[in-house]
Amino acid sequence: MRRPRGMTAARGALGLVGCGLLVWGGWLLLGETDADSLRGVAYWLLAALLAHDLLLAPLVLLLGLALGRTGGARRALRAGLLAAGCVTLVALPPLLRPGTPRNPTELPLDYPRNLLGILLAVALATAVALAVAVARRSRRTPDPRDP
Incomplete structure (x- = not known):
């Protein structure tokens, strides 16, 4: 499936803005920070x-595997766990x-x-995403009792 041209252009523009902000932040970090603070930033980033x-990543992946095959619900749970772990x-x-x-x-x-x-x-957003996934799945799955 092809993406609309507008979406590709918007993603490219956002990518360029993000790269520009990254370069600007690196310039400020290297230009206005003393060596001790830079060392602290390097330790923190490492x-x-x-x-x-x-x-974090292995824990989320293991929990995702433990959840089993639950379709969209699995994705919502993994996203919620990842967001909670990052925060x-x-x-x-x-x-x-x-x-x-x-x-x-x-x-x-x-x-x-x-x-x-x-x-x-994050838990509330995950619960909403789970409810949406379950509702979509129940709409797609036909009831075997219906003729």
Whole structure:
């Protein structure tokens, strides 16, 4: 099936904007950051990469396999688990940081409460996606009792 031309152009434009923002962010990072901070960013990026590749992705894939063949419901559950895992990994540094920050404005929010709220929103979105998948599947599957 061919994609409409407008969609291909929109995706290309979004890709170019994303690449431009990536280059701009790299320029700012390298141009306005001292060596110690760059080292910290490199450690953080390496830890995030390892956490994703060695922990999050295999866990989500194993849970997806454990769910069995449930069609669209399986996809919705895997997407929900992936989103919840990513949000949790991003929120872990402020949650696990010992003590109080030197600067009181550095972490002014209630991170445990906010993480719970976001995870509840992900769970709600996953439940809606599951309901839609089940409704679509039940509409497609003919009832064998009907003549």
